[in-house]
Amino acid sequence: MAKEKQYPKDDREGVPTTVYQWGPTLARMEVDEALKMILIDEYENNKKNKKLDYRKNLAGQLQHETGYTDESKKKILPYLDKYFKIYEEARKRYFNRPNDKPRDYVLSALWINHQKQHEFNPPHDHDGALSFVIYLQVPEVLRIENQTEEKFSKSSGPGGIQFIYGEGGGRDSVNFVSHFPKEKEIFVFPAWLKHWVCPFKSDCTRISVSGNVYDVTASKSLLKK
Numbered sequence: 001m002a003k004e005k006q007y008p009k010d011d012r013e014g015v016p017t018t019v020y021q022w023g024p025t026l027a028r029m030e031v032d033e034a035l036k037m038i039l040i041d042e043y044e045n046n047k048k049n050k051k052l053d054y055r056k057n058l059a060g061q062l063q064h065e066t067g068y069t070d071e072s073k074k075k076i077l078p079y080l081d082k083y084f085k086i087y088e089e090a091r092k093r094y095f096n097r098p099n100d101k102p103r104d105y106v107l108s109a110l111w112i113n114h115q116k117q118h119e120f121n122p123p124h125d126h127d128g129a130l131s132f133v134i135y136l137q138v139p140e141v142l143r144i145e146n147q148t149e150e151k152f153s154k155s156s157g158p159g160g161i162q163f164i165y166g167e168g169g170g171r172d173s174v175n176f177v178s179h180f181p182k183e184k185e186i187f188v189f190p191a192w193l194k195h196w197v198c199p200f201k202s203d204c205t206r207i208s209v210s211g212n213v214y215d216v217t218a219s220k221s222l223l224k225k
């Protein structure tokens with residue numbers, strides 16, 4: 001009778017494994033007080049300017065969405081710059097491309113959202129290369145509403161933001177990120193990344209500033225030729 005073939009015993013200490021994280025680079029940071037202050041001041045200085053009503057450009061079901069003037073944008077940009085640099089470093093690490101050349105971004109749009117009771121922002125994306133949102137005011141009453149609702153649901157809850165990516169893939173795929181914001185937090189994300197903001201029942205105003213930047217690195221290098 002033929003002898004049964006013996007296969008080697010697995011005597012490795014563990015199984016070499018690589019788990020791939022993939023999807024868009026989404027970063028959350030905390031901005032400094034100066035950026036928060038200049039965003040509020042520049043809005044206050046220009047809020048009577050009717051030309052800055054930004055609602056026609058946006059998906060949001062909000063009564064008050066107001067743009068910033070070009071002059072305000074110029075003043076604000078130096079305060080924003082560092083957060084894009086941090087995002088770029090994070091993106092290079094995420095893609096494992098440490099030698100990528102720095103990108104040159106231009107701030108193309110900047111607006112402030114005053115979200116009130118029952119208002120919401122349906123799923124949408126933005127123009128440009130990268131987008132961001134900075135939270136200037138998240139009232140305590142809204143935070144309490146969110147925490148109360150959180151017990152009953154897995155979503156970001158009232159006043160929360162949700163980023164959505166991918167086609168699903170059952171329960172083995174992470175295809176959304178939910179977050180209830182704190183004041184002075186900033187999200188930076190690819191402009192095409194879909195996101196939406198839940199309504200809330202509290203009688204208060206949640207204030208955020210959003211914007212888009214374009215990457216002009218390629219066009220600048222063309223001009224040099």
Ligand SMILES: [Fe+2]
Binds near residue numbers: 124126195210
């Ligand atoms: Fe948005």
